[in-house]
Amino acid sequence: MMRRIRHLPGWTLLLWACLVGALASALQAGAQQPSPATTHNDVVIRGGTLLTASHGRIENGSIYIHDGKIVAVGQNVKAPANAIVIDATGKWVMPGIIDSHSHIALDDDVNEATSPITPHMMMKDAFDYNDKMIYRALAGGVTTSLLLHGSANMIGGQAIVIKHKYGLGRDEMLFPGAPQSIKFASGENPKRVYGTRNQLPSTRMGNFAVMRQAFLEARDYMKTWDDYNAKVQKGDKDATAPKKDLKLEALADILRGKLLVQIHCYRADEFLTEMALAKEFGYKIRAFHHALEAYKVADQIAANGVAIATWPDWWGFKYEAWDGNPWNAAIALKKGVRVALKSDSEDVTRRLNQEAGKIMHYGNISEDDAVKMITINPAWIIGVDDRVGSLDAGKDADITIWNSYPLSSAALVDKVLIDGDVYFDRSAPGLGMPRFKEGQ
Amino acid sequence: MIKKIIVALALIVATACLAQQPAKTTPAQDQTANGTIVLRGGKLLTISHGVIENGVLIMQNGRIISVGPASTVIPKGAWIIDVTGMTVYPGLIDSETHLGLIEIDADRMTNDTLEASDEIMPHMHVYDAFHAETALIPVTRINGVTNAIVAPGSGDTLPGQDSFIQLAGRSAEEMITVRDIAMPMNFTGRQRRNQSFDSSKYPSTRMGMATQLRQAFMDAQEYADKWARYEKRKANPDEKDKDKDKTPDPPKRDLKLEAMVPYLRGQKPVVLAVEENKDLETALDLAHQFHLKVILNHVTRVSSLLDKIAATGFPVIIGPIYEQPREWERYDAVYKMPAEMARRGIKIAFASYDAHNVRNLPYAAGYAVGFGLPYDEALKAITLNPAQMWGVDKDLGSLDVGKMANVVVANGDPLDVKTDVKHVFIAGQEIPLVSKQTELRDQYWH
Secondary structure (H helix, E strand, C coil), X not given: CCCCCCCCCHHHHHHHHHHCCCCCCCCCCCCCCCCCCCCCCCEEEEEEEEECXXXXXXXXXXXXXXXXXXXXXXXXXXXXXXXXXXXXXXXXEEECEEEEEECCCCCCCCCCCCCCEXXXXXXXXXXXXXXXXXXXXXXXXXXXXXXXXXXXXXXEEECEEEXXXXXXXXXXXXXXXXXXXXXXXXXXXXHHHHHCCCCCCCCHHHHHHHHHHHHHHHHHHHHHHHHHHHHHHCCCCCCCCXXXXXXXXXXXXXXXXXXXXEEEECCHHHXXXXXXXXXXXXXXXXEEEECCCHHHCHHHHHHCCCEEEECCCCCCCCHHHCCCCCCHHHHHHHCCCCEEECCCCCCHHHHHHHHHHHHHCCCCCCHHXXXXXXXXXXXXXXXXXXXXXXXXCCCECCEEEECCCCCCCCCCEEEEEECCEEEEECCCCCCCCCCCCCCC | CHHHHHHHHHHHHHHHHHHHHHHCCCCCHXXXXXXXXXXXXXXXXXXXXXXXXXXXXXEECCEEEEEECCCCCCCCCCEEEECCCCEEEECEEEEEECCCCECCCCCHHHECCCCCCCCECCCCEHHHCCCCCCCHHHHHHCCCEEEEEECCCCCCCECCEEEEEECCCCCHHHHEEEEEEEEEEECCCCCCCCCCCCCCCCCCCHHHHHHHHHHHHHHHHHHXXXXXXXXXXXXXXXXXXXXXXXXXXXXXCCHHHHHHHHHHCCCCEEEEEEEEHHHHHHHHHHHHHCCCEEEEEEEEECHHHHHHHHHHCCCEEECCCCCCCCCCCCCCCCCCHHHHHHHCCCCEECCCCECCCHHHHHHHHHHHHHXXXXXXXXXXXXXXXXXXXXXXXXCCCCCCCCCXXXXXXXXXXXXXXXXXXXXXXXXXXXCCCCCHHHHHHHHHCC
């Protein structure tokens, strides 16, 4: 069973990372805390070709940044005389890349694979903010990532959204105010994990039965609390509070629409089943992840307002990936699906710009659409598209500067700014990290 | 059952590919008056003698018969393809793939990459498992890869012997152009059988692996000597044997030891896979002790030993450059390795080390260009260099008269991710740009 071929792509490792049992984590929930305010100087990036992700390409453009936010973008941008100037003449400027499916910096604690329903697992409890992978992805232009639970469980844990401010502390790296996402999975992974133990679910029938059961219990739980709250409201002093249960609370949060639902699945029939189940229990699906067969039912996915986060060209590593197809993104896009390219790999997260370049020749995808697939579209999936993902006034100044056309094999990141500060500079000595403090 | 479906699928795809060939407008030699195909107006990347802008390349009977400027005389009756604005280059060569050994990784029934029952398995021959009808080959070749090494998996120290393939043909026999072209020897630490103290078996350490290898090579040497003595006695029976009117009994054949003999004699290369400094030192000691002819493989985290590698003169398959650097290194430590090696005069080649995405081979070379590898060297590392390393440069690796007509036409830089391949010729036959994936695309496009 152990894979012997070493040098297959990162998914192999991930497959194992996703399946190998994880350790229990402390039940320390809580929203992501905003970082303490930092002071920023005025910065202006001058003279580059801007790929804005929202309004096309701007030749010889400038960006004025104040207090960590983009203030102005365009060919004629006014900035204070004392602003720090970053000369981008001859260079390319893009929004920071956003990876909407990543498992880095979790110290392999990716799967609490001891039960198919673990919505109360909090990835924040496993967040290893010293992981060098955060730095390596940063050096590839990634400024924001969604760090997800693995795919062993039908309903896994709750994700964190990070900004790649490598060198800073844990809470400073969390994306302030980002909505909470939860990971679902169906298909071969849960089947294999529980099936090999002769437990439920070992089939796709079992997959969805387990979910229905969980949501029914969550409904009952919500009702007991609603009844109790109603009694309290009426002034019933004898009313006793039901037991708080973290798992049922988390499930209830899904039904209450408080969590963005991110579903790992591959096959066309499963997208349909997942969407029917969501309708049955009244929650919304934010995105299908991997989604290799999205092209087969793209109309239905688009009609449900669900996005996909996929790879350009991975396929064939398991049955549910057998019909994977590099034209998946083009067909889905054509039929109105919001498409993101993601890594799900500690290798590929470092070069998502190449993935976007690659997708351009599978189905003649435009530069604009390709750029969106690694910036504003994944930002939408994560729920932070009002904050990052494009070069627009009012957005966080998360910006990458490239030495040549970014959507190509040989392009290198020169500088990465997050919230207006330089976190990576290829020309800087050592690791190229002006804000890295040794020993962290 | 499932396997049957896979086989059926593969057959459908293969049949579809074959069926498409005659229907396609043109290529086949019998469709042109004299079996001649001309690519006119393209930018020829010859690899061996520079770039010819607005050039002419002529193929006939599966070979390149002319490579020249616009003024090149075009034979009458030739089928002319206008490739103005396109780039023309030799078919790419991938120096390590698992094509034909895997259909779906997760399904053991379609996965013949590794005989994991023992570490010393030099008598495993890739050609015995190679599945010519695999759906992966059409997917691969339409992106411009026309030739590849097929290697067994790297989980054994000696997992078997590689074959060299051409990515077109009606059968395994036609596609495998060189059997047992080289023998991988893996010493990356992952061949240890040490998953836990409870379930470990020998060799569970690097000491064990190295010792086991030394013993295996010594056994093979002894075996070769025994056979040599026998052959000698058979050819020149000594007096004693004559008296007794008796020829000597041959030694018992041992496939495992027999397989190693050509490598001990330096007749074929051993592909020596290591990643870290310490493993490189040990593996080089072994190679030296047994006088092996070596092609180094991987060597992704050996930055302090590059001069030592250069001094050996061994060529290197470098990569994947997507391996993570060591904890203390810069993010680009591995990305830079091809440039660092080329700068020291080391002959390098790239490999995908993959099955399903062998098609992405040129992008690794392109990425290395970003990190300082001269463009021409990058292109060579997926064409002429591997052709030379594998001893097939008489036929492959450049656009030169007399070489096999494995030629690719694309709408841009072959190393760039955005480039689209427009024509692929293998042995002078145009390959339809059809695969399992294009068929699904066409089925669901509208």
